[in-house]
Amino acid sequence: MKFYSSEFSVQSRRRMEIIDVTDSVNEVIKRSGIKNGFANIWVPHTTAAIAVNEHDPDLWEDILATMDRLVPQKSSYRHNAKYSWTHGEQNAHAHILNCLIKPCVTLPIKDGQILMGLWQSILFIELDGPRLRTVQVYVVGE
Amino acid sequence: MKFYSSEFSVQSRRRMEIIDVTDSVNEVIKRSGIKNGFANIWVPHTTAAIAVNEHDPDLWEDILATMDRLVPQKSSYRHNAKYSWTHGEQNAHAHILNCLIKPCVTLPIKDGQILMGLWQSILFIELDGPRLRTVQVYVVGE
């Protein structure tokens, strides 16, 4: 049983933004030398998330617009009121969306490849950018 | 450390539909011979999802009605506009719901059984049917 962990950075440029990180994740899995097992993709943040969906920047705008409609950035949040003195903590919407979208996904690895479908990409979802973010990849297997 | 992967098909009959796949998943886990470890249930699609909840077809209608209310099939989506020439790609709602519900779940396996609660079933959620779909099961353990 082998373990391999690595991480990479993602620089977001907008308040809410989707960034395809499939290539970076695949590089870590290749570097791990692990052929069969699981990879856990983990965002160590409470205001960003991970999803798996299509690489289509138009769709990404739809996803972000829907998230913003369901959990608006501006609303009467207690978290924001408590931290009303700091611009950086006006982000309850991002915390709430993280609880829905989740900061992680566990992927099956077979013969050195992620068992993903043709249209699936690993998407980093920035919910409170722009920020420099970290994505951790933890691979367990043989 | 052993690995076992298999898949099975699911034929959906409606645009949005919930289908209980617990028995099919249990069969794969039994066939794997793995007694302790994890099973990853993975839908290699971007417009279908996996949840774990009660086997109650009435509840399933409530779940689908709520999803449809939160992320309506008909709305002004960029993804749909871009592909306005094809009926098959009027499915931004399904992509967005997949980002929320997720295409996968990782289950603990102990003594050859999924450690699920009495009322928990594994539910395949079709968001853009009817289609013939695939559910992958990847088991790692001993």
Added chain:
Amino acid sequence: MKFYSSEFSVQSRRRMEIIDVTDSVNEVIKRSGIKNGFANIWVPHTTAAIAVNEHDPDLWEDILATMDRLVPQKSSYRHNAKYSWTHGEQNAHAHILNCLIKPCVTLPIKDGQILMGLWQSILFIELDGPRLRTVQVYVVGE
């Protein structure tokens, strides 16, 4: 390859409530003696869920208020109508939110520690309390 499973109880006091279970999860992981691998946190219930976010009781109120706005406790649910004779089954909202938030999370363990970020805590989300609940922890690794 080692396996260790344990569980602990959580007593909720309100209909919807967030309870930080990070310390209890950490205790199980320490007790397991497993230094590298994965831990699966599993709620064997269909009306409670698990998230990973900040330990901020004000934020928790924002999260619960948003969930209640998106999927109201009182609405015309088939599940509730079918079980109209029992107060205990007026909980379709909780089932639906469980499908969105999920009853589980898989965490990476490295050098005996969960690879979580500084602001991340493991949050048990009660959606249909008050109830005595179980949280299962299943650790696989070496």
